[in-house]
Amino acid sequence: MTVPTPQGTLYLVPAPLDFGCATQAPLQDVLPQGTLAVAACLQHWIAENAKSTRAYLKRVYAAHPSAHTLQSLHIQELPRAVHKKGDHPGVAHDFDARPLLAAALGLDGAPQDIGLVSEAGMPAIADPGASVVRAAHALGLRVVPLVGPSSLLLSLSVSGLNGQSFAFVGYLPQDASARNARIRELEALALHTGQSQLLIETPYRNAAVLAALLAVLQPRTRLSVSFGMTLACMASRSASVADWRAQPAALPLDLPAVYCIGL
Amino acid sequence: MTVPTPQGTLYLVPAPLDFGCATQAPLQDVLPQGTLAVAACLQHWIAENAKSTRAYLKRVYAAHPSAHTLQSLHIQELPRAVHKKGDHPGVAHDFDARPLLAAALGLDGAPQDIGLVSEAGMPAIADPGASVVRAAHALGLRVVPLVGPSSLLLSLSVSGLNGQSFAFVGYLPQDASARNARIRELEALALHTGQSQLLIETPYRNAAVLAALLAVLQPRTRLSVSFGMTLACMASRSASVADWRAQPAALPLDLPAVYCIGL
Numbered sequence: 069m070t071v072p073t074p075q076g077t078l079y080l081v082p083a084p085l086d087f088g089c090a091t092q093a094p095l096q097d098v099l100p101q102g103t104l105a106v107a108a109c110l111q112h113w114i115a116e117n118a119k120s121t122r123a124y125l126k127r128v129y130a131a132h133p134s135a136h137t138l139q140s141l142h143i144q145e146l147p148r149a150v151h152k153k154g155d156h157p158g159v160a161h162d163f164d165a166r167p168l169l170a171a172a173l174g175l176d177g178a179p180q181d182i183g184l185v186s187e188a189g190m191p192a193i194a195d196p197g198a199s200v201v202r203a204a205h206a207l208g209l210r211v212v213p214l215v216g217p218s219s220l221l222l223s224l225s226v227s228g229l230n231g232q233s234f235a236f237v238g239y240l241p242q243d244a245s246a247r248n249a250r251i252r253e254l255e256a257l258a259l260h261t262g263q264s265q266l267l268i269e270t271p272y273r274n275a276a277v278l279a280a281l282l283a284v285l286q287p288r289t290r291l292s293v294s295f296g297m298t299l300a301c302m303a304s305r306s307a308s309v310a311d312w313r314a315q316p317a318a319l320p321l322d323l324p325a326v327y328c329i330g331l
Numbered sequence: 332m333t334v335p336t337p338q339g340t341l342y343l344v345p346a347p348l349d350f351g352c353a354t355q356a357p358l359q360d361v362l363p364q365g366t367l368a369v370a371a372c373l374q375h376w377i378a379e380n381a382k383s384t385r386a387y388l389k390r391v392y393a394a395h396p397s398a399h400t401l402q403s404l405h406i407q408e409l410p411r412a413v414h415k416k417g418d419h420p421g422v423a424h425d426f427d428a429r430p431l432l433a434a435a436l437g438l439d440g441a442p443q444d445i446g447l448v449s450e451a452g453m454p455a456i457a458d459p460g461a462s463v464v465r466a467a468h469a470l471g472l473r474v475v476p477l478v479g480p481s482s483l484l485l486s487l488s489v490s491g492l493n494g495q496s497f498a499f500v501g502y503l504p505q506d507a508s509a510r511n512a513r514i515r516e517l518e519a520l521a522l523h524t525g526q527s528q529l530l531i532e533t534p535y536r537n538a539a540v541l542a543a544l545l546a547v548l549q550p551r552t553r554l555s556v557s558f559g560m561t562l563a564c565m566a567s568r569s570a571s572v573a574d575w576r577a578q579p580a581a582l583p584l585d586l587p588a589v590y591c592i593g594l
């Protein structure tokens with residue numbers, strides 16, 4: 069009879085959405101005790117950036133007692149190629165994350181649980197981390213996602229657009245004519261299939277993207293724009309393009325935004 | 332000079348994912364204190380079902396002090412047509428939810444904040460509620476989504492599939508040949524564009540849907556199936572269709588499932 073080797077669990081640990089913001093709210097406002105309790109217990113981490121992971125865990129330890137110190141943590145960073153190009157299936161470099169999960173296998177001592185975390189929100193959603201999850205499945209590890217904020221889901225719920233069918237399509241092309249063509253393509257998809265189309269943009273391109281959307285979309289198409297979900301400065305507007313044009317909104321264009329196009 | 336009339340806020344209040352389950356975990360495991368604090372304060376609610384909303388708020392009051400009693404709550408139910416057909420943009424009956432928000436306008440006393448809640452997860456996502464959010468925007472109310480669990484996002488993160496581009500497409504058709512054609516269509520989309528395709532199914536059809544997916548999808552396509560996110564019985568598997576066929580998984584087919592098709 070073979071007794072299976074005990075193995076660690078990979079926890080997908082969400083982070084608050086205030087990364088890089090001047091003011092930060094208490095973690096308890098956006099993370100359940102259940103998530104804080106697991107994050108406080110984990111000594112082994114895989115992260116986009118070790119420094120910001122320590123800053124996050126310092127806040128976790130202030131909210132929930134931990135047996136660990138920041139100095140005693142083992143934090144492995146995802147390689148630079150993953151930062152730049154992502155690690156979702158189909159990208160060229162096909163990063164193999166299995167070596168990062170060695171501590172969970174217990175080959176070299178007791179098996180350790182490992183946390184996967186990104187700068188903000190859910191790891192592996194609009195952020196790197198999918199390669200680590202795939203590697204965990206390939207190694208037969210248990211993978212447990214924890215509850216926390218997602219700017220995509222919060223923005224979709226606050227949009228009032230179709231949440232029974234929706235797509236997240238990432239960023240628009242930077243070239244103006246390619247961007248306009250892509251906006252037309254997404255609008256046609258939304259109008260013909262009823263599927264809401266979500267996209268994101270970095271703060272310094274917000275004004276240009278909003279102007280392009282209002283120039284290209286049809287008047288009766290609905291456009292929702294959401295900024296700073298969960299933050300004190302949170303703002304969102306959902307209206308027809310005609311209404312947007314008639315009453316230009318004073319939205320805080322210095323925050324990451326989620327745009328939603330639909331019926 | 333006109334002073335704007337103060338108005339109430341519409342809060343989008345998530346519910347735990349254990350609706351209808353035999354055992355229920357503490358709310359603090361899956362809802363942040365910030366969400367519980369707001370839910371405990373609200374006296375006015377719009378819900379799919381008043382009875383299950385009272386059951387949920389009984390748990391909230393046990394986790395966070397409240398000035399309200401269950402008997403003092405004002406709970407308005409969404410009409411039956413919305414339950415059956417949804418209230419997302421484009422559905423035939425075009426339900427006008429503005430009358431449900433009257434208490435927020437303060438026409439008849441002090442303006443009241445209102446909570447929108449569904450049976451499980453985020454309101455207005457894979458659940459009714461979008462009509463209420465649109466009505467709030469039309470009335471100029473502030474709309475604030477609160478953090479909580481979403482089975483779609485948790486299932487996507489645990490799948491290891493592409494989280495940089497994904498779509499939620501709802502349910503498959505019930506007719507076998509239409510269902511198989513739809514599976515082929517979704518697979519083609521996932522393979523050609525890299526966009527992960529998420530779908531859901533009710534427990535009693537899980538075995539049939541899993542069998543259809545494994546019969547129709549190509550061997551190298553990746554299929555992830557997740558059950559019971561946030562519950563003690565949580566289970567997920569993410570593997571190629573070839574691997575699924577070689578090793579049929581013993582998954583708990585009596586829970587709602589999220590299926591994800593991708594590269």
